Amino acid sequence: MAAKRPKDPRERILRAAVSLFAQKGFSAVGVREIARAAGVNSAMISYYFEGKTGILKDILQEFFARYARVFESVDYSRMSDEECARALIRGLVRFVRDNTDMALVCYNELPLDVPEIAETKAEKMAAMISRIRGLLKKMGLDPENAFLLSVVGLSLISSIFAQFRSRPVLTRLFGFRFDDDYFDRYAEAIATLFLKGVGELSRRGGPRSQR
Amino acid sequence: MAAKRPKDPRERILRAAVSLFAQKGFSAVGVREIARAAGVNSAMISYYFEGKTGILKDILQEFFARYARVFESVDYSRMSDEECARALIRGLVRFVRDNTDMALVCYNELPLDVPEIAETKAEKMAAMISRIRGLLKKMGLDPENAFLLSVVGLSLISSIFAQFRSRPVLTRLFGFRFDDDYFDRYAEAIATLFLKGVGELSRRGGPRSQR
Numbered sequence: 001m002a003a004k005r006p007k008d009p010r011e012r013i014l015r016a017a018v019s020l021f022a023q024k025g026f027s028a029v030g031v032r033e034i035a036r037a038a039g040v041n042s043a044m045i046s047y048y049f050e051g052k053t054g055i056l057k058d059i060l061q062e063f064f065a066r067y068a069r070v071f072e073s074v075d076y077s078r079m080s081d082e083e084c085a086r087a088l089i090r091g092l093v094r095f096v097r098d099n100t101d102m103a104l105v106c107y108n109e110l111p112l113d114v115p116e117i118a119e120t121k122a123e124k125m126a127a128m129i130s131r132i133r134g135l136l137k138k139m140g141l142d143p144e145n146a147f148l149l150s151v152v153g154l155s156l157i158s159s160i161f162a163q164f165r166s167r168p169v170l171t172r173l174f175g176f177r178f179d180d181d182y183f184d185r186y187a188e189a190i191a192t193l194f195l196k197g198v199g200e201l202s203r204r205g206g207p208r209s210q211r
Numbered sequence: 212m213a214a215k216r217p218k219d220p221r222e223r224i225l226r227a228a229v230s231l232f233a234q235k236g237f238s239a240v241g242v243r244e245i246a247r248a249a250g251v252n253s254a255m256i257s258y259y260f261e262g263k264t265g266i267l268k269d270i271l272q273e274f275f276a277r278y279a280r281v282f283e284s285v286d287y288s289r290m291s292d293e294e295c296a297r298a299l300i301r302g303l304v305r306f307v308r309d310n311t312d313m314a315l316v317c318y319n320e321l322p323l324d325v326p327e328i329a330e331t332k333a334e335k336m337a338a339m340i341s342r343i344r345g346l347l348k349k350m351g352l353d354p355e356n357a358f359l360l361s362v363v364g365l366s367l368i369s370s371i372f373a374q375f376r377s378r379p380v381l382t383r384l385f386g387f388r389f390d391d392d393y394f395d396r397y398a399e400a401i402a403t404l405f406l407k408g409v410g411e412l413s414r415r416g417g418p419r420s421q422r
Binding site: 023024025026027028085108110112113121122125126129136139140141142146147148150151152154155157158159161162163165166169170172173174176182185186189190193194195196197198199200201202203 | 234235236237238239296319321323324332333336337340347350351352353357358359361362363365366368369370372373374376377380381383384385387393396397400401404405406407408409410411412413414
């Protein structure tokens, strides 16, 4: 996964932290370990960030800025409701595919208790749900119904994340190859399930050819 | 949440660990902290378990034993496919409600890299998916289609877990009260979404009265 190493030390620290947090979990990783992986001195981390929690905060900020862009990139005006939903789900799957480690860190850490960033987390979570609300309203859900919006919104987001979270185990169990074709079929299956339910997915026999 | 404290020290250690792991994440918690919360000596933990990882292993075992019982408790023979799905989803939501901390620990830790228990995790994950496969076959999904079974299975399981994971944030954001009525409506909404898709949920205006 290691692309060309950026020159900017701040960027190097962030990348190393994202990768380590995704693999071991935020609390299992120490500042020295991040410094070592980033090829910088520990003091450099204190210079750029408010400690390890500061790094996590920056990762959350960056992640949600990118997440917001996915929603902005779908042009609702020329599409039917169903096309909108499919385009957005496709966009979200690609987004998580292209930012897997970062997405997993945010998804895994959001429910855990890290008091220093409780505020940031609640705020980001609210933004996450409120972004998806636009789609749900378009799909006919009553916008006043906070219960239903949160159930359906979180359900959809979790479904999109599920394969990414379980990737190592799925590779081990079924030998799936996580290539572009896989993710396209994945997005299509999630969209059909979300729009029409499992019955429709059965009738179609699933999206295109299967393994 | 602290019910009557069990006398058995092994049980006390397990309960304390489950609660701490759920709150802070497995790797953020030390053996001494568990001993303190359980009111036992650290040496007692070494006596009963192979360290902290041994405790996690036992939690996984216990969790999946209980999970299996949910599937065994649903009598498929007298129900339609849809009734089966609803009964099973209701059972799973109640199961997670009654074992929230334990369920969150297992859900959160499954994708993380703890080499000592990689084997146990893969095995449990396979069991988790294979249990849900029975339902999916019943719903008409091609049992040879591993891709679709894993996408739909993990999607359903993640949807069931989603509200539990986000409970503190949802309470903060929307003031939801997580009582029995809430979880019944939750199970009903997830089941409708799974069976018929978001369109049907919109038409029905969601399960019963809403906040």
